[in-house]
Amino acid sequence: MQKKNIIFFIIIVIIIIAGSIIIFGNFSSKSGCPPQITISEEEWDFGKVKPGTQTQHKFIITNKGTEDLLIERVWASCGCV
Numbered sequence: 001m002q003k004k005n006i007i008f009f010i011i012i013v014i015i016i017i018a019g020s021i022i023i024f025g026n027f028s029s030k031s032g033c034p035p036q037i038t039i040s041e042e043e044w045d046f047g048k049v050k051p052g053t054q055t056q057h058k059f060i061i062t063n064k065g066t067e068d069l070l071i072e073r074v075w076a077s078c079g080c081v
Helices: 002-029
Strands: 037-039 061-063
């Protein structure tokens, strides 16, 4: 009878330890920084451009967070983009 109680106690302790590892492991993996977008500049003025001239400018977009950054929509203030 005493041996069964010890085995039962050991099994309960193992279940509690395993459950704690699983639960706290999930919380620690979600504690990363949320996505945070940074852009080199928000707007760019080409000034006066002659007709027929092609212009371009690179906007550098980076994610300062640790989670994935999803860009779902982009809006432009004119129809030239």
